[in-house]
Amino acid sequence: MFFILNILWIGQITCYHYVYFYSGKSLELRLYNTLSRTIEIFKPIDASNIKMYVCGPTVYDRAHIGNARPAIVFDVLYRLLQVMYENVTYVRNITDVDDKIYKRATEQNISINELTQQTIQMYHDDMSALNILSPTIEPKATEHIEDIIAFIQILLDEDKAYISNDHVYFDVTSFNHYGKLSNKKTEELSSGARISISEHKRNPLDFVLWKPKSSQFNIGWESPFGIGRPGWHIECSAMAKKYLGDVFDIHGGGIDLVFPHHENEIAQSCSVSKLDRMANYWIHNGHVTLNNSKMSKSEGNFVTIHELLKQYDGEVIRLALLMTQYAAPINFNTQLLQQAKAVLDKWYTQAKHDNTCTTLSADVFSSLCNNLNTPSAITALHSAFLKQPEIATYTARTLLGILNKTQDEWFKTNNTIDTEWIEDMIKKRNNARKNKDYIMADKIRQELINEGIIIEDTQSGTIWKRK
Numbered sequence: 445m446f447f448i449l450n451i452l453w454i455g456q457i458t459c460y461h462y463v464y465f466y467s468g469k470s471l472e473l474r475l476y477n478t479l480s481r482t483i484e485i486f487k488p489i490d491a492s493n494i495k496m497y498v499c500g501p502t503v504y505d506r507a508h509i510g511n512a513r514p515a516i517v518f519d520v521l522y523r524l525l526q527v528m529y530e531n532v533t534y535v536r537n538i539t540d541v542d543d544k545i546y547k548r549a550t551e552q553n554i555s556i557n558e559l560t561q562q563t564i565q566m567y568h569d570d571m572s573a574l575n576i577l578s579p580t581i582e583p584k585a586t587e588h589i590e591d592i593i594a595f596i597q598i599l600l601d602e603d604k605a606y607i608s609n610d611h612v613y614f615d616v617t618s619f620n621h622y623g624k625l626s627n628k629k630t631e632e633l634s635s636g637a638r639i640s641i642s643e644h645k646r647n648p649l650d651f652v653l654w655k656p657k658s659s660q661f662n663i664g665w666e667s668p669f670g671i672g673r674p675g676w677h678i679e680c681s682a683m684a685k686k687y688l689g690d691v692f693d694i695h696g697g698g699i700d701l702v703f704p705h706h707e708n709e710i711a712q713s714c715s716v717s718k719l720d721r722m723a724n725y726w727i728h729n730g731h732v733t734l735n736n737s738k739m740s741k742s743e744g745n746f747v748t749i750h751e752l753l754k755q756y757d758g759e760v761i762r763l764a765l766l767m768t769q770y771a772a773p774i775n776f777n778t779q780l781l782q783q784a785k786a787v788l789d790k791w792y793t794q795a796k797h798d799n800t801c802t803t804l805s806a807d808v809f810s811s812l813c814n815n816l817n818t819p820s821a822i823t824a825l826h827s828a829f830l831k832q833p834e835i836a837t838y839t840a841r842t843l844l845g846i847l848n849k850t851q852d853e854w855f856k857t858n859n860t861i862d863t864e865w866i867e868d869m870i871k872k873r874n875n876a877r878k879n880k881d882y883i884m885a886d887k888i889r890q891e892l893i894n895e896g897i898i899i900e901d902t903q904s905g906t907i908w909k910r911k
Contacts, residue, residue, distance in 0.1 A: 473528065473813045475694075476771055478702060478726040479625055483815055486725065488693050494525050494532045495692035497684045497723070499701055500582070502539040503563035504548045506748040507570055509761075509776055510698070510732040510739050516762055516845075517729045517770040517816070518696050519576045523843050524812050527804070535687050536579040537680060538564060540586050541673055546661035556663060560586075570749040573758035575845040581687050585679040588686065592674045593667045595682040595716060596653045600669075604715040605653055609644040612654035612669050616647055619711040625726060626703040633703065651708050653678045677708040684722070685713065695723035699730055699771075730773040732765075752781075757858055759846045760785045766818040766844060785858070788846065791825070792854045793909045795840075795847050796833040805832070805839040812843060866897055870906050873899075 473486040488494050498518045501507055507515075518536075525532045540560040549559040571578075585592070596612055599605035604618045616622050616630065623629055633649055652675040657664030664671040684692065690713070697706065706726065713722040732739065739746040752761055764784035768774040807824035811817045821844065828836035840847040852863050869888050876884040892899055892908070899908045 471810060471813055473524070474815050475725055475727055476815050477724075478728050479721075481627065484725070486693075488529070489691065489724065492530050494529050494694075495535075495688040496522065496525070496532065496694040496696065497535045497537075497680070497688055497692060498579075498695075499680060499697040499705070500536040500538050501563075501567050502542050502544065503560045503567060504542065504545040505563065506750050507567055508739065508746045508748050509734065509752065509765075510746070512570075512574060512749050512761065513732050513765050513770075513774070514696065514698050514729050515571060515576050516574060516765050518727075519845060520766070520770075520812070520818065520843065521694075521696070521727070521816060522577060522579075523845065524816070527809075527842065533581070533688065534579040535581045535583065535684065537683050538582060538584045539676065539679060540564075540584050541679065542676065543658070543661065546658070546663060550661070566750065570753070573753050574749070574762050575758060575848055577845075583683045583687065585674065585683070588679070588683050589665045589674070591686050592678055592682040593654075593665075595678060595685070595712075596674075597668060598716050599653065599712060602715060604712070606646065607669055608646075610656040610670050610672070611644060611652055613645055613650040614653055614708070614712055614715075616649040616651070616711065619715055621714070621720070622649070622711050623707065625707050625710055628703070633707075651675065651677060651704065653712070677705055678712060680705070681709050681713045681716075681722075684709075685716070690717035690719055691721060692723050694725045694727060696727040697729075699728040702726075702728060729770045730768075733773065733775050735777050736775050747776075756781055756785065757788075757854075759788055759848070760858075763788060763822075763844075763846055767822060769819055770816050787822070788854070789858075791829060791836075791840065791847060792849075792851050794829040794833050795837045795851060797837055797847075797850065798834040801834045801838045803835050803838065804842060805835050808839050808843060818844070866892065866908055870899060870908065874906060 474483050475486050476482070477484045496518070498514065501511060518534075522532060522534050545560060546556060549556045552559065596605065599614065600607070600612065603615075605612055605614050607613075623633055626633070630649060654667065654669050654672050654674055656670055656672040658673075664673055684695070695706065695709075710722050714720065734745055734747060737745050749761070760781055761784075764776070764780045765774065767780065767784060774780075805824060805828040808821045808828065811820035811824050814820065825836055825840060825844075828839065837847055849857070855863055869892055873885045873888040876882070876888065889899060897908050899906055
C-alpha cells in the first residue's frame with residue numbers, strides 16, 4: 445500500500461514521497477550505482493526514514509580540497525533527500541584511530557586526544573565555511589571500540605576471520621562475492637592493487653581487522669584477541685551497522701575508496717549479516733586534481749581548505765566544485781575559482797531574499813534528480829534568476845547551499861564592490877539633480893557604469909545593481 449505522508453509544491457512539482465509530478469510526468473530521483481554500474485531509480489527501503497552513510501575524515505591534518513569534494517557532493521544529496529522525504533538519517537564518521545594520527549602526535553609532542561580534538565574542530569570550521577550541513581550522526585571510531593570488537597568476534601566465530609601473529613585478518617576466500625563492487629576478480633585485485641603483503645596472511649588480499657599494540661605508539665584497547673587497535677575498514681562496518689542496520693539505502697565516498705575500503709566493508713558486513721548487500725546504492729565522486737596534477741601530500745602538491753578560505757569565500761569554493769558533475773574528475777585551479785566567483789557576483793546582484801518564499805525551481809530540482817546533475821542545475825538557475833529571482837534565491841540556498849549572505853555582506857566580504865562608495869555616489873548624483881546640475885549627474889552615472897554599476901530611478905528612490 446502506498447501512503448502519502450505529505451504534499452509539497454515545488455514550482456510545477458508535487459511531491460508524494462519519492463514520486464514527483466512535473467508538467468504531468470512522473471519525476472524520480474536517479475543515481476548512478478557503482479554496484480550495478482548503471483543509473484537507477486532510487487527506491488528507498490523505508491520512505492519514512494532514508495539512511496545514508498558517507499566516509500568522513502581521518503583527523504591527523506587539515507582537510508584539503510580533495511576532502512572538500514565528497515563533503516559538498518553528499519551535502520547536496522542530503523539537501524535534496526531532505527526536500528523529498530520526511531526524514532533522513534545521515535551518518536558521516538570520524539576516523540580517529542590511525543597510525544598517521546599517532547605519528548603526527550608524536551612529531552608535535554602532544555597527546556593523541558589533543559591532536560584529534562584540534563583537527564576535528566578545524567574540520568568542522570572548514571565545513572561550516574563551505575556551508576556543509578551537519579550530519580545527523582557523526583560517530584568517532586574511539587567511541588565504538590566495543591562495537592568493533594563484537595563485530596570482529598562474530599567474524600571469528602563464523603570462520604570468516606583468523607588470528608595470525610597477534611593480528612586478526614579477514615579471510616577474503618570466505619566471501620564469494622569479493623570484487624563485485626570494483627568489478628574485478630580476486631586475481632586482478634591481487635596483481636593490480638596496492639595491498640599490504642605479509643607472511644602472516646593466508647592470502648595477499650586478506651585485510652587486517654585488529655592489530656596488536658605497537659611498540660612505537662603507546663595506544664591500545666583490551667580485547668579477546670589481545671591488546672591492540674582496530675584496522676581501518678572494520679570501523680565503518682561496525683558504526684554503519686550500529687546506526688543504520690544491516691542494510692541501508694546509500695553508502696557514499698570518493699572513487700578512491702571503491703577498493704579496497706568499500707570492497708572490504710561489503711565483505712565483512714555481509715559476512716556478519718549473512719545478507720547479499722550492505723547498501724542498495726553505492727555513490728562515488730570523481731578524483732580531484734590540482735592544476736592537472738594528482739594531489740599528493742608527500743610531494744607537497746595539495747592545497748588545504750583553510751588556505752583557500754584566506755583567498756576565496758567558502759561559497760566560491762563550493763560552487764567551483766559543483767560546476768563539474770560529481771562523478772567526473774575535476775581539475776581544480778584558479779581559473780575555476782574565478783569563474784565561480786563571477787557567477788556568484790552576478791547572482792548576488794539578482795538575488796531577492798524573501799523569507800516567505802518556500803517554492804523551489806522545478807528545472808533546478810529536475811536537474812538534481814537526474815543523477816545530481818549540478819552543471820545543469822546551475823544553468824537552470826541562470827534562467828530562474830531572470831524570471832523568478834525570489835524562487836531562484838531560495839532554491840540556491842536550499843538545494844545548492846549558496847547565496848546565504850545578503851548582497852551587502854557578500855560584496856563587502858569579497859571586496860568586489862565598495863557599497864559605501866556606491867551609496868555616496870548616488871547621494872551626490874541626487875543632489876546634483878536636485879540642483880539641476882545634470883552634467884554632473886550624468887558624469888556620476890557614467891562613472892558608476894564604468895565600475896559595472898547600473899542605477900535606476902524609481903518612485904521609492906534610486907536603486908543599483910551590477911551589470
